[in-house]
Amino acid sequence: MVNIDNLSVHSFDIIGDIAILQIPKGMEKKSKKMALEIIKKNKNVKTVYARGKFRGRLRKHDVKFIYGINKAETIYKESSCLMKLNVKTCYFSPRLSHDRLDIAKQVKNHENILVMFSGIAPYGLVLGKKSKAKKIYCVELSKEATKYALDNVKLNKIKNIEVIQGDVKRICPKFKQKNVLFDRIIMARPQLKDSFLKEAFIVAKKNSIIHFYDFLFTDEIEEGYKKIENEAKKSKKKYKILGIKKIRDIGPRKYHLRFDIKMLN
Ligand SMILES: C[S@@+](CC[C@H](N)C(=O)[O-])C[C@H]1O[C@@H](n2cnc3c(N)ncnc32)[C@H](O)[C@@H]1O
Structure with a gap:
């Protein structure tokens, strides 16, 4: 201050x-x-x-x-990871550091993890350093952010991260075709209308955990639950909500929330 x-x-x-x-x-x-x-x-x-x-x-x-x-380029340090980025061309928030660590602590040995909307790969890097995940796939649309993500994986000498540049809408069906499904899916998505839950359900399996992020006013939390329910119905998926966590305030009475979802089929 x-x-x-x-x-x-x-x-x-x-x-x-x-x-x-x-x-x-x-x-x-x-x-x-x-x-x-x-x-x-x-x-x-x-x-x-x-x-x-x-x-x-x-x-x-x-x-x-x-x-x-x-x-505009800098190197930031978090959880023993170095993260290189351009603050103008890449999304990055140091305010999500506690969320990255919180998820890393939940990861069990040998998990296969998908990080959608991975940006410069902060979630991937922290999970790579702080968990015993088997493999972490990071999917990001921006060529610029992907370039930094690839640099960051090298910079931190992490061997079990694969960075893929592309649209999750196109990449998820490809994973499914190759029978690559995930134990955990992290959806630190952009604050835009599309929920991308359909894509997450394509690559989820029984007992997968999906961390779904939303941006809601206090009186809209019910809408968050409804969004998940409607998408699950369309994809014929059963699930239970393990918990909902406030990640940070993003305005008066508006929160960045994380819904932790366990798939039942
Ligand atoms: C809110 S940022 C989150 C970045 C990163 N997870 C982080 O916490 O720093 C959302 C990211 O999603 C990417 N993105 C947007 N639409 C996408 C899509 N359809 N497929 C893959 N990535 C996408 C954007 O380029 C942006 O980097």
């Missing part, structure tokens, strides 16, 4: 040597002052951006440069 003119600025992320700052409404003129304060208090920070919107299917981040070295 930093203090500028008696206003506490605590909404910023540090990704490697880059800070991404939420400029409070009406404080735009003070953004450089805030950036300087962040750099002063965090000696490793070399660059400060203002947070923007994540846009389109590839979730590119509309950040605006404020101060420091004008660059």
